Amino acid sequence: MLERHASRAxxxxxxxxxxxxxxxxxxxxxxxxxxxxxxxDNPRARRLLTRSLAxxxxxxxxxxxxxxxxxxxxxxxxxxxxxAWHHGGLGRSRPDPASPLAPLTPQERLVLVLRLYExxxxxxxxxxxxxxxERVRAICHRATSALLHRPRGPAPAVxxxxxxxx
Amino acid sequence: xxxxxxxxAVRRLLEQAPRPVPPEIHTEAVRRGGRMLRRRTLARRVxxxxxxxxxxxxxxxxxxxxxxxEPPSExxxxxSGW
Numbered sequence: 001m002l003e004r005h006a007s008r009a010x011x012x013x014x015x016x017x018x019x020x021x022x023x024x025x026x027x028x029x030x031x032x033x034x035x036x037x038x039x040x041d042n043p044r045a046r047r048l049l050t051r052s053l054a055x056x057x058x059x060x061x062x063x064x065x066x067x068x069x070x071x072x073x074x075x076x077x078x079x080x081x082x083x084a085w086h087h088g089g090l091g092r093s094r095p096d097p098a099s100p101l102a103p104l105t106p107q108e109r110l111v112l113v114l115r116l117y118e119x120x121x122x123x124x125x126x127x128x129x130x131x132x133x134e135r136v137r138a139i140c141h142r143a144t145s146a147l148l149h150r151p152r153g154p155a156p157a158v159x160x161x162x163x164x165x166x
Numbered sequence: 167x168x169x170x171x172x173x174x175a176v177r178r179l180l181e182q183a184p185r186p187v188p189p190e191i192h193t194e195a196v197r198r199g200g201r202m203l204r205r206r207t208l209a210r211r212v213x214x215x216x217x218x219x220x221x222x223x224x225x226x227x228x229x230x231x232x233x234x235x236e237p238p239s240e241x242x243x244x245x246s247g248w
Contacts, residue, residue, distance in 0.1 A: 014201075017192065024187040039185060050194045057199025058206070098180045116173060117180045144172050147179065 012060045020053060023069050027052075027076065034080050036095035036102050048083075052076040073118060081110055081129060093134050101147070108143035109159055115140050 031045035052075040056068050063071065084106035095102035103110045114120045115136070115141065126133040 013196070016196065020187075020192045020195070022200055024191060025184045028191070029182060030186065033180060037167035039182065046188070046191060050191050050198065053191065053195035054202065057195055058202040112176065113180070116177050122176075144176050147176055148172055 008061065012057075016057050016060055019056075019068050023072070024049065024053070027069075027072060030073070030113055030117055031076060033099065033101055033117060034076075034106075034109055036099040036104075036109060038096040038098040041096070048076055048079060053077060073114075073120075077110060077114060077128055080106070084110075097119075103146060104143050108139055108146070111136055111139045112143045112147075114146075 024142050028042075029039075029044060031040045031049045032039055035042065035044040035048065037043075037045055052072045055075050056072045059071070060068070095104075101112065104112065111125060114128070116127045117121065120128075122136050125131075126136045129136070131139075141156050
């Protein structure tokens with residue numbers, strides 16, 4: 001029994017390493033878009049991705065054909081949504097102007113990344129985030145307009161007055 | 167359609183050249199994931215042990231107390247027909 005346990009552990013380690021080598025780049029980029037950090041300086045995105053990958057690793061033997069990428073992405077999204085909800089977004093995580101999604105709110109970024117960058121279906125996004133599909137569509141529409149109709153350059157002036165240094 | 171154009175424009179905005187992933191993400195994820203697995207195993211074992219102990223205690227109690235045996239009557243039935 002000990003031997004079987006060990007062989008399962010080595011197989012898990014090998015498969016997980018291959019999975020991370022293939023998927024971590026894209027997931028890290030998605031996480032960086034979510035947290036709106038600069039691509040080279042993204043500690044929050046790395047932390048988010050590490051925690052999600054750890055959960056995938058822990059449930060690796062019980063995936064039963066489920067896509068580990070899917071699992072990690074859902075975990076990432078839910079964890080980010082929960083964090084944004086608890087910490088309010090503004091004071092703790094001011095978006096970096098180098099990020100393309102800096103002018104958006106955390107929820108808009110989440111919906112936009114899931115829908116357009118990851119290509120998750122509207123219903124699945126809605127179910128994952130606990131929103132109605134109409135609401136997801138509305139948020140996506142609003143975020144798209146905000147991104148395309150805003151000239152990229154001047155930073156939003158509103159955040160400067162509200163941000164509290166901690 | 168303009169909607170598709172807009173979505174395509176946003177997709178182009180989101181796509182970027184992939185950057186190398188720092189290796190510590192993998193090692194840290196394996197470390198944390200392994201710790202979670204070990205904790206789950208430990209919790210499962212403790213719960214099984216608890217269940218075993220509870221069933222053992224119940225069996226011992228049942229064998230000593232014998233709750234299914236009718237207790238001896240402490241009152242004499244009324245005497246009649248004399």
